[in-house]
Amino acid sequence: RKEVEQDPGPFNVPEGATVAFNCTYSNSASQSFFWYRQDCRKEPKLLMSVYSSGNEDGRFTAQLNRASQYISLLIRDSKLSDSATYLCVVNWSYKLIFGSGTRLLVRP
Amino acid sequence: DAGVIQSPRHEVTEMGQEVTLRCKPISGHDYLFWYRQTMMRGLELLIYFNNNVPIDDSGMPEDRFSAKMPNASFSTLKIQPSEPRDSAVYFCASSSPDSSYEQYFGPGTRLTVT
Numbered sequence: 001r002k003e004v005e006q007d008p009g010p011f012n013v014p015e016g017a018t019v020a021f022n023c024t025y026s027n028s029a030s031q032s033f034f035w036y037r038q039d040c041r042k043e044p045k046l047l048m049s050v051y052s053s054g055n056e057d058g059r060f061t062a063q064l065n066r067a068s069q070y071i072s073l074l075i076r077d078s079k080l081s082d083s084a085t086y087l088c089v090v091n092w093s094y095k096l097i098f099g100s101g102t103r104l105l106v107r108p
Numbered sequence: 109d110a111g112v113i114q115s116p117r118h119e120v121t122e123m124g125q126e127v128t129l130r131c132k133p134i135s136g137h138d139y140l141f142w143y144r145q146t147m148m149r150g151l152e153l154l155i156y157f158n159n160n161v162p163i164d165d166s167g168m169p170e171d172r173f174s175a176k177m178p179n180a181s182f183s184t185l186k187i188q189p190s191e192p193r194d195s196a197v198y199f200c201a202s203s204s205p206d207s208s209y210e211q212y213f214g215p216g217t218r219l220t221v222t
Contacts, residue, residue, distance in 0.1 A: 043213035
């Protein structure tokens, strides 16, 4: 079983749509949680951290459920520029464990 | 402010040749990570250093791979001898003592072994 599992997609949505990505992780000792974004043929970049209380950054909302070992990312009012691969990431002992990513395509 | 610098950006080599990938972390960052990304396996951590000392190399695939960090501003990942299955994008990342969980990635080296 992979340590971090994500639906690979692709999610193909129109501009303005709301889209949600989910992720599960297997190591209950994981200490912190993140979403990274990776554009085609580019390096991953931190999108946002994920906190148990839930957190929001503009159109992006992240949620963590430690009991279920489940992480989510919600994107509202999606833009063409949101097209990318979204990587669910957990941290354990200074190591980041990456999911394989969910690809999002936003069409005009 | 310069980010993580990697060289070369692209490398094409023949099976059996030695390959050396280079990384310069962000100044002041004391953690350095080497990752490999493929379509099949995604992004995998190979090894990481703290204050130039290797801390965890459990992700290094086999003895053909070695990594060094002779000083705070330079690291190398070497593959000898290279094999076609080593073809991948290799990323270097660094993080600071104040935010060890946020890693800044370099642009990657795209390696093709024929």
